[in-house]
Amino acid sequence: MMSQYTPMIQQYLSIKAAHQDAFLFFRLGDFYEMFFDDAVQAAQILEITLTSRDGGSQDRIPMCGVPYHSSAGYIKTLVENGYKVAICEQVEDPKQAVGVVKREVIQIITPGTVIDDHLLQDRENNYLVSIERENDLFAYVLCDLSTGELKGYTYIGNQLSFIQLLLSQGVKEIVGDEELHTDWNEKMSLNGQASISVQQETTVEEKFQHLTIDITPLPLLKAAGRLFHYLNYTQKRSFQHLKPVEYQQNDLRMKLDAFSKRNLELTESIRAKGKKGSLLWLLDSTMTAMGARKLKQWVEEPLFVKKTIEKRLQLVEELINEFFIREEMKEQLKSVYDMERLIAKISYGNASPRDLVQLKRSLLSVPVLKEKISQIPGEYASEIYEKMKDHKELAQFLDSAVHDEAPVQIKEGGIIKKGYNAKLDEYKDASMNGKAWIAALEQKEKTETGIKSLKIGFNKIFGYYIEVTKSNLSMVPAERYERKQTLANAERYVTPELKEKERIILEAEEKISGLEHTLFLEVREYVKQYIPGLQQLASAISELDVIQSFAAISEQYRYVRPTVSEDGKVNIVGGRHPVVEKVMDAQEYVPNDIFLNNERNMLLITGPNMAGKSTYMRQLALTAIMMQIGCFVPAEQAELPMFDQIFTRIGAADDLVGGQSTFMVEMLETNFALTSATENSLILLDEIGRGTSTYDGMALAQSIIEFIHERIQAKTLFSTHYHELTVLENSLPSLKNVFVSAVEENGSLVFLHKVIDGQADKSFGIQVAELADLPQDVIQRAKTILQTYEKQEKNEALPIQEVSAAKEEVQESQLSLFAEKSTVSRKRDLKENDVLKDLKALNVLEMTPLEAMNALYKLHTKLK
Template sequence: MSVTPMMAQFLEIKAEAPDALLFYRMGDFYELFFDDAVAASAALDIALTKRGKHLGEDIAMCGVPVHSAENYLMTLIRKGFRVAVAEQLEAPEEAKKRGSKSVVKRGIVRLVTPGTLTEDTLLDARAHNYLAAFAEVRGQGALAWADISTGAFHVATCPRVRLGPDLARLGVREVIVVDGTDIGPVIEDLGAAVTPLGASAFDSTAADGRLRALFDVGSLEAFGAFGRAELGAMGALVEYVELTQRGKLPLMRPPQRQSADDLMAIDAATRRNLELTRGATGGRDGSLLWAIDRTVTAAGGRLLERRVSAPSAVEGIIRARHDAVDWALSEDRLAEDIRSDLRRAPDMDRALSRLSLERGGPRDLAAIRNGLEAADSLYQRVFETSCPLDVSNLIGQEGLRDVLARALVAEPPMMLRDGGVVAPGYDAELDEVRTLRDEGRGVIAGLQGQYIEETGIASLKVKHNNVLGYFVETTATHADKMRADDRFIHRQTTANQVRFTTIELSELETKILNAGGRAQQIEDRIFEDLRAAVLDASDAIFAAARCLAELDVMTGLADLAKGETWCRPRVDSSRAFAIEGGRHPVVERALKRDGAPFVANDTALSADGGAAIRLLTGPNMAGKSTWLRQNALIAVLAQMGSFVPADSAHIGVVSQLFSRVGASDDLARGRSTFMVEMVETAAILNQADDRALVILDEIGRGTATYDGLSIAWATLEHLHDVNRCRALFATHYHEMTALASKLDGVENATVAVREWEGDVIFLHEVREGAADRSYGVQVAKLAGLPEAVVSRAREVLNALEEGEREGGSKPKALIDDLPLFSAVPTPLAAPVRDSGVEARMKTVLPDALSPREALDLIYELKALTDGAAG
């Protein structure tokens, strides 16, 4: 069976993007065929139909409406698909001119992939959407990354060992690699898509030319001295963007080099354990970012996320950020006014990107206008103050701002084709044709009234459709009367109506249609002129947007510090770590919501002569993990430029942050909980330097007691003697508390508890000293284990402890002497005596009691209770 012209076209276009689902535009729908349709129907939960046959087989088909395609695209991208969008490149009328069997020209206009999204509906407004490329040249690695929705473009040297941590820091959605590389699993473990390209895409010489052409410069030296691996990574990234956008490159800022030494190093496991930007459920809720984000703009939210993800390790930068927050706190009324103005500032970065890719609409131009107006208003508020931020970039585009203000209506429509974008009075020709168009509609209404009066047919209507244009319509009962009038020319007869036209109506229609089309043409031209003017000023607009984001983060952090009573930390080049009254920002926020207080704790690590380690013991549920995490989060907050949840804080710059708190099976890679724990611990011991802060919780708990104790013991000694770092080490192995007397840098700490009638009360207070036991049985009781299990556990524990005191008998011998669980009678519940209180209360009618009778009743109930107890 021969292939139809349309199917032949589909297959030809599909061959250009064999690894992507092809959205094939047919009128108001994107259709998918063959295997694409099968995959999309399952992923989108839409009906799978068929359209004809190919090679004797039914052609599977499904489709989605064009107007709601973005929602479907979002679902497909999140499920790991790539989508090629093929649009109609000509009007159907043009195809008909070539012959009745000609097919409308179509072609791929973009490839939609996880790292190349630009639409607001497909993006998180408060998070970057990074695309990255990794290159290696002669053993030297480099990582380039860009957010094409904002124009941000960065590059850094990156040996393989640091690829995972860097990708985790950036939260990259898609990574371009050399075809055939073996680093795919590292990337996929972080949830990013892997995109292979041929080695030629990473050629550094070709990349140099590609980058010079992109930025229209003769040399890249003005941007920095880039190595061959860096050039290769940047070149591959730019080539891929050009490939996916079909030649329409977005506005990209000149690449900025980033040095790893300038940032606190945080690996992927630590980010996950500390929940810096993502909570336990995968979203923002419950994360550090969730707890501190008080920004009021999308760009400010993205900047805050970058700082949380990559705290600075440069004293000058940290101090400048603290100065900015301090200033905003001291000028609290002005800071509130700044935040009020910022709430009116739209996302200029992403509006600029869409305009550069020709995907922008009238509202993107309005976003630039409104953003420049907000920038000017903020400059007028701040420029004469002592604000530590440079706000000069907020002004300088008054001409563009005024043109946009005059040209655009206050609330433009979503689409340019909807019309009504340009404000009255901006263009004289447009005003003229609009008048003709609008008055023409009024004339049509007047003409209808004239015809009704002249014919006496009250039901006569003048209507319009796309086939006949304007026509006079009346019911069939009046058709003969209309035909008798020479003015009315018959056009069409339907079941119940007859349609006519007149020479007068046809001439008026021509004028109206020409005016409407001409008005659209003029608005299209004005839109393109404004778009070009905005793109010409893109560098200045980007700079203004960046300044707005910095003002937002500064005032947001000040609002946080004021509202939560946070203090300014002292950050310097020492190795101090002294926190007074420290709190966990996320836990405290959750407790405050429930009306419960948070118990603050101090931390003091003296590391002048070497290692400084606190060995923490105490029961589960007492708050050990909270104390460990809060100190790590305080370090992150201090070095990202925020005030911290404490009464005071002195922190020597932390170069690396490691946290191994909690673990789970990695079933996909065949690794047990214990194996995951050991891999993460090995990474810490192999990488931590003397300026690192290490947080370890329950090392060795996933194996036999003596194995676990020996591993934990050796790990602590290595941290002390080899890494010589600052560390908080929580354990249930009380034998390890003896190390405090053997190692100069180790001190014991414990979480205070109180026992009451066999139960344990957690005080959540960290004190000096060591715990004498873990209170595991009491915690098990609190968790609701059956009383028989709790009682049996007490018996076994007592036997083991007694045997140890009496000469260290082997546990097996002790347990062999205990009766079996089944032989131990179940404890009987204590008898409850009937006090008569319940029966008496059933006779009481509270509303009928006088105050005196209520008091007498209380005495009566008290007597009944005392009698039952006696």
């Protein structure tokens, strides 16, 4: 019963009833207090003391609290754990309140709506997503409230793949209807990835309609309407910084599913779950937080528009050629702060004095950036230049209004510059010169009265006074001096001039802070009119930052400009995996060629574990992605088509929470590729079928190869340990066998990491196990068992081996040169005497690795 509680607790309960899904931070004096279940749960999460208080009921009420001035850290902890926080403030002056002070929730902070710097990662977006579902169609709008960015998408597929897609985009909070909340809440909370919120209303209110003028799909409009209603409910303020919803048309960008983003380690490594070791980590030489976020967006959504790709590549090339211009740009970019988030804070009314100083300093860098980009030829450079309005008048205004060393807090004073406001200058002059005035007045009174012991003092009760000892009272000018206080040995007086000085000094000290606060709010409000232009400027700067990053990285690592193929050809000469090359010594990295066309669109890759099959596959995908985001690529020469999609199944992973085994995950990812790929796609499949029995796996692998070859006809790299599958080269005209070479040298396995045409004759699995230092007893026993299996297979006519017997010739072995710092040779049993003579004539100890590989290639050609 509410009536059993005190009026204040009743007020708390009535407000809490409307915010059941959030911790209610209830303002009491200098603390945010929590009561009942909120207090019990928050005390445990925040590791603060749980106390209790009398609330009018028979039992004491659980209670905990955090100081108002240091609440940001506690809010951050709750939000990062997926909780919401409703901020309940006093909205009337306690001195004028009748009864309980009126309180209202002024903002609800949720994982997807945070805007405070303490709660955000500078170089990452913080996405809230709103969803509308119609059968297999998902329409959704991504919103980063901290930058004002709104992106609209449509997606057709199953629920599981859609959830994976959202999580791969780093979504922190999902807003949907009651049905979605019921279906997804437990799954998402188990994964610990994103919180689920409910908003039923989907109409777009009139005040938001200007943000959806380019949106035609009705489900997407509903998703936008749901988003705007949720923002209204949680933020309770205007949203001048929100940009129009940018509809991301599917045919204008490469589609990358969540599996592929993870397997290719585009933005985070699989093992460490961090940025280091990812493609984003390699490419990020940006100077600004805006540029870093833009780069991440480009990496996750490569282009499928040749003209735009070419424009970016052209500007990268120009900046590589113009080293000094690029370096000067970088220096200016270092002075540019996070304008996107500064603009959002200005719109929100949260911008501090220091934020406006950062905005001014950013604007002061723009003229030089414009001057440098104007020297670069090309269409894209001109587009960036046109968007880079310098806003000189705003920079001058901010420079005249706000101190360069302005504080963070609005009420600390020292914000507004001298000369901006005459009244404030008068107050500040009075405050700063008050003591000097008093000292001068004291000297003047001593001179005029002749009382040398006269002094002027101050106390909080009487203010300023002139004190004269009783022995000098006869010298006091009665016409000017007004008695104020009588002491045992002296009298205290005031004069009209002293009263005026006192009024000015005390008024100044009292009003400086208030007037500065008012003036700052006016300055901040004035800046709001520039928001659209500042956002355009911020976008241009972020794009320029990414392009200069591409140029810097491309120059540093010897990348080349790729050619966009018109006929579906992939021709990469000396290709490298960009991240692996950076991590290891570049001189030790073995580059590889890749050639595919419409007659050779499928490579079946064999070779031992650890030889580099997965690296070879990934480097093609990463090279394609780098080209389609507009960056140079790691190769000596590169020609690639634009891929509409990339699908990967590389590496082992299970989903314990979802109850799915490694093999089930493998099949789900493979199914997504088989049902979604087109002839313009790239498919990378690694060791398909290894999670089940040999014959099941082999049969599945062959069936999948045939399906892709006959039905999809996409460019495909398929690696396998099922050597029996290499016979498919005879029956599938577009499939070619290649293998990653390795040799046994003095009983040890040496990886050459070179991919050449043909197939491996064995997997070297036991040798790899030996490299991993398995016990020798295990190794020897494995070799014995292997010999037994091999004998059995020769005696048993297994169906797939019958197919294998149809192959006319199996390549016997490979000559190899590569072992640590010196080059070694290994004789090969050659039938042709002339090849043997050539081989004996080689002085391999005096050959470079490249000369050795060229000689090997010639010998190999003769054998064919």
